[in-house]
Amino acid sequence: MTIRKVSIIGLGALGILFGHQLSKNMPAADLRIIADQNRIRRYLEEGVYCNGERCNFQYVTPEESCEPADLLIIAVKFTGLHEAIQAVKHHVGENTCILSLLNGISSEEIIGKTYGLDKVLYCVAQGMDAVKVGNKLTYDHMGMLCFGEKEPGVISERVNTLAEFFDQTKVPYQVDQDMVKRLWGKFMLNVGVNQTVAVFESNYGEVQQEGPARSMMISAMREVMDLSEKAGAFITEEDLNYWLRVLGALSPNGKPSMAQDVEAKRFSEVDLFSGTVVELGKKFGVRTPANQTLYERIKQMESHYTHI
Known part of the structure; x- marks a missing residue:
């Protein structure tokens, strides 16, 4: 072929x-x-x-x-x-x-x-x-x-x-x-970066440096790590550091699609990210407070779109 x-x-x-x-x-x-x-x-x-x-x-x-x-x-x-x-x-x-x-x-x-x-x-x-x-x-x-x-x-x-x-x-x-693990690793990065940058209405530079945004991002990513073990993908601390290095190589002025959606007042893929994490958390009995917070914040932002 x-x-x-x-x-x-x-x-x-x-x-x-x-x-x-x-x-x-x-x-x-x-x-x-x-x-x-x-x-x-x-x-x-x-x-x-x-x-x-x-x-x-x-x-x-x-x-x-x-x-x-x-x-x-x-x-x-x-x-x-x-x-x-x-x-x-x-x-x-x-x-x-x-x-x-x-x-x-x-x-x-x-x-x-x-x-x-x-x-x-x-x-x-x-x-x-x-x-x-x-x-x-x-x-x-x-x-x-x-x-x-x-x-x-x-x-x-x-x-x-x-x-x-x-x-x-x-x-x-x-x-x-090992594409299942790679898929879960990218999902972990998206869950952390896309949602955090959207909520903080910033860019990659905001989460590439220490501060509240990066802390929130990593907390959300760790919840995906916890879920991956239950799902058989087994994301490790080494994987987390790999994806943080991928993030670190991006242009600080760039931003993920979800942040671009928030700027343009388009509905985002929040249900695909924190929505999925929260549901899997309930299924597997894993606490997901960071993703619950991100989910609620983004849904609140989107709730104002129809009034514009």
């Missing part, structure tokens, strides 16, 4: 970032962005920009019949996942490899229920400090895609095929043989 046709759904920060990188290193006709007609019209009229460059994307609607993709990248927000799963049906064939760039720990399983887990590689996007304002994305660090099979210790043919394709298209990546 070789990867030639690539389809992407979702032009948020990650969709633009990796879509733009792919577009510079593969034939334009082989890269398709799936979007509804209204979005396509807006993208064509206003453009989509990545670090000042206008992206050269080919757009297709979900209704258009087409050759199935060899690689399908799902880069929507969690709230749009179920709609996206239906929208990509013409792009999924017998040999399609599906990558989910979504936050959280459940999107692969949800996608697998429709298309089969045998088509899904587990994936984590990490290390990027992209900020999207309107139709313009800027970043200092592209980060990388970490991917692998769900089963630990396995490097399959399709993993090697995807690695070869990313080599050709200059997409930074890492093959990981």
